[in-house]
Amino acid sequence: MVFEQSLEQIDPDTSQAIDSERNRQESTLGMIASENHVSNAVLEAQGSLLTNKYAEGYPGNRYYGGCEHVDTVERLAIERAKKLFGADHINVQPHSGTQANMGVYFSVLEPGDRILSLSLSHGGHLSHGHTVNFSGQLYNVEQYEVDPETGYIDYTELENQAREFDPDLIVSGSSAYPRTFQYDRLAEIANTVNAYHLADIAHITGLIAADVHPSPVGDADFVTGSTHKTIRAGRGGIIMCQQEHADDVDSAVFPGSQGGPLMHNIAGKAAGFAEALTDDFEAYANQTVANAKALAEVFTERGLSLVSDGTDKHLLLVDLRESHPEITGKEAESLLSEVGIVVNKNTVPGETRSPMVTSGIRIGTPALTTRGFKEPEMQTIAGLIVDVLDSEGSRNVQTEVAETVEQLCEEFPIYD
Template sequence: MKYDRVRGVDPEVADALEAEVERQRDTLAMIASENHVSEAVMEAQGSALTNKYAEGYPGARYYAGCEHADTIESLAVERAKELWGAEYVNVQPHSGSQANMGVYLAMLDPGDKILSLDLTHGGHLSHGHPANFAGQVYEVEQYEVDAETGYIDYDALREHAEEFDPDIIVSGYSAYPREVEWETIQEAADAVDAYHMADIAHITGLVAAGVHSSPVGIADFVTGSTHKTIRAGRGGIIMSDEEYADDIDSAVFPGAQGGPLMHNIAGKAVGFGEALEPEFDEYAEQTVENARALGESLSEHGFSLVSGGTDNHLVLVDLRESHPDVTGGDAEEALEDVGIVLNGNTVPGETRSAFNPSGIRAGTPALTTRGFDEEDCRYVGDLIARVIDNLGDEDVKAEVAEDVQELCDANPLYE
């Protein structure tokens, strides 16, 4: 993949772009929120729509010349409705966080109460962390997973809701390896007359393919990212019943943002179209099987998995028992040196900090896109264990780096 036109006007940027393509080709992307989109999605995102302002919605724009933008956004919306079975869809949010902002702005007043999962237990910044707008505008309390089991304690969540009396309960997580009981959380929300927002940013593709249960039709609002397991254009999405459509539309535009990124919406439309093909269901199923194989491999090497395993696309490893002197940051750095790119992550009962956590999070969406199967992912688990077991051994790292390169060569990306 070359950037000849860019090189003609800006060789420094062209060098960095081409180097990034090589980095992706020659490393294993295992950050759970990352994936590799198709070249068709990238072409759509790099299209002439980057030139077009289209404030408003299809058929009701504030600028002329939006007929083709209307066609593409309408396709993205209709395909999303088919994928997730939603009555109403807004595809304009620039990110999953802005999708969450759209719901908050539509349904809450400043000072209203949010009950959400603690960040160190697998939640997300936009669910109410004090460093994020949500934590600064609203009153937030947070529930936790059971530190012993790694599972959400739904009874404790309901008790917390009854004590706190929130206006909205947030479910859906960024580092939770188990299937979510949407109905149980909805019951807790109903019991205190609260809204329920399910953030499926990580599992949009798994939900679309039916390999994870869906909150659509259960939760009042479903938000998500469109570039993780769904492999579409980068951005966010909001789904709900039709009764909330006007409020959400107004909260997204003009409430939270101005002109939509129409080139990204084109990428969403193309990616959603790809996800409607039967091959995508096979991909999603393989992603989950690969995560299970990866977790089994790491467990066999003595690593402790939060909750004991996984039901979805990621595994969360607590290093404190098997490698008490190794932090998640240590592991992340050593693994990146050999071409395995994942992230240090907090774990339930964290005794360090988000900047120097006790765990690592590893996902299989991008590996599966490259064609990896269970055997490959077990082998990747072996390589991860070998590096962490021999932290600081440069000979081991050199050998593992060669093994990683062989895996990349056998499963080429963007040929």
């Protein structure tokens, strides 16, 4: 019977693609800041038969029968998240960080309301109001920028902009800002203009859970995040808020913007949150930041220009315009990919090239830290990256770097 056949038997093409992706992950150095490798436990939970179960609604109040066990799973995810973050209310149903933001927007804003958020080219995110995203199409958005000289957010300028624009919601959070946000200062600014404050911690969820990065819980009205980046849990999103907003947030997620929750993903979240409560995870989070700082040190010594001159967290943004003006972010991404180092092109403050070309690259440490890399290996990898950028496409350099990458991957396997 077809029902009893394996994936390889019923669909060898898809099976081969999955095997090839596993080989790619094992044989390359994944340095995309938003990616990570989950544990076997999370894979087991996320790939479980919970994918079979519809569970519209919330634990204890579902629209379907037979939800007693998925109720247990969702309650576990919520309880563990509360231990990690200390929030009054937590919703673990959003399918992604973007849909978590959607849940917040829908809970307190009307179409045409005003959002003040960080510009995409200065490190922000599409879901914070970019015109190609629903957030920029439904709401009136103005964006703040980093100081072009320092690469840091100027909070005095941000407050002046907020007073002039008079937003209904201020968004803090980023996909490529290497520094911490001053959440208490942002709360003051939001209060001054009578706006809500949403802190999007998509990239740093794990760092905050491990107390190695400041938390916005208590300063922000709403906190959203991804659950699969630095926290290494099931893929999806999360919303945290004060109790007074709980009903509105839950209604905005279901039935407002989603149907049935992905219960297998929520199981992956529960398993990942259990891991995040351990001492091992705290050590991982600390090492993730230490590894990023090790990269920054070598890059600076070798002449690369870093936005804000370094990092406070898990990522760095390299501006190539000064050190390698002839290389675009797209070309740098391709050159590094050829030797097995996977990064992504990224816009930089003052960007003049298109988002598909860019003048910078974003480099992250979560996945390599999961594999067991520490400062010595990161220093080696940083040197390899600069060697490739400096080589002007030299085949000899490419070959030598690729050989070193292969050795590192063999020394630090993921799942073997």
